[in-house]
Amino acid sequence: MSTPNSTLRAVRMGLLLSQDEFARAIRDAGHRTGSPNDASKRLVQRWESGTTVAPRPVYARALEAVTGLPIEALGFPAPALVRISEDGHGGHDLQGSPVGIPVAAGSPTPQAAPRGNYSGVWLSTYEFVSSGRDDQVFTGKHFVVLLQHGNRLTGRSLPNGSLNPDSPLTLDLQVDGSTVTGTWTEQTAAEGYYRGARYFGALQMLVEPTGRRMAGKWVGFGKEFDVNTGPWELRLMDASTTKAVLDSYNRPPE
Template sequence: MATPNSALRAVRLGLLMSQDDFARAVREAGARAGQPNDANKRLVQRWEAGTTTAPRPVYARALEAVTGLPIESLGFSAAAAGQVSEDGHGGHDVEASTNGIAPAAAKPQGEPQAAHRNYSGVWLSRYEYFSSGRDSSYSGRHYVVVLQHGNRLTVRSLPGSSDSPLTMDLEVDGHVATGTWTEQTATDGYYRGARYHGAIQLLVEPTGRRMTGKWVGFGKEFDVNTGPWELVFQDASTNKATLETYNRRPGA
């Protein structure tokens, strides 16, 4: 009998999504990446039931974009990649080194060109902002998981690192990363669950271990604010043990 994929189900429920909602999010993630897919409720049911043990690369990439987690953390193993795909045939179209999933221990060798560097891993995100209501500056800190697919980066905060979940979607062009950010503030915090979003542009340092730049976003008084933002590399691994290590408040 198939073993149910409890990890994927737990992640979906954690996102407060029904199976229909989750399938829609997977389709939308594929469309945004220019790689459309046909995810539906029945497919999500097969994933969660364990009937399908290895999603094809187009689905794997969309799943990572939606959840912000590597495919191995969603109950799918790399070893199962050659077994069953969504269409019921063998998974020979899954390539171990080119399926969009960064190897857990992969680390850049020497100083490769920025366009070919792998940024996947755990990073420390830190931004600064001015609170007009409190007349003071503050900083927001999260440990985030960065997953790379080609020149696109999906950035998702680890839930234990902050009460305010953070996401970013970036595109790297040479030494410049440009994209959008969204933060859902804590319901019991100063901003009482308000959702903020905006744009961001970061310069990637030659070492590939730090990105610094500026964010821009709207304020409570119908104004546009900006401030510094940086991402600092912590670990190239995205396996379960590493994510558990960083699933805490920065500095704790």
């Protein structure tokens, strides 16, 4: 059974694009870069359903151009792992599990079922210390679309839903009972203080019994190769992910 690519779906929804609009944007990106492609709504559906596990290079480059994220951050395997399909031929969208991805021996560790469905629009808030600005404490805020598939949560900030413009945030999380663990990535604004630097790290939070708030800590690397940490909170704003709701939160948080 195919595993849906909820990461790509979350990114697309975070960009406020329908599957048709997303396919059109991919085609437009191909024309701009001199590598035309035939992206269609059906192809986007195959990617998101997991029927096609990896896009061809021409689509991968266009996807990166449209989303501003590397292909492995869109729920696809890293390019090095998808060059050869099961019949030994490369250069095609791969079906099923790609050759080259190791499979762990033995049975997976059982996970506790999530206490609820956490799909919706959440307000993400974290704090960090800026060593280059006299160790001042700053707050980062984003309106994030979270989508849940089984025990997995994937998230992407809305295009205009952050305090700092052009600073998208992505989350890839795993739910185990009331514990949420995973990774975060933020691409800072090119014109901002951090000049387009890409930061990433780990995140662990506990879900409150109401299911409307998660709180915990982040960890990540600083400019001087030091390890930093700080508080991180996700607060549910709306459990719906309709276009009208996403449009209403496509603005900087107060």
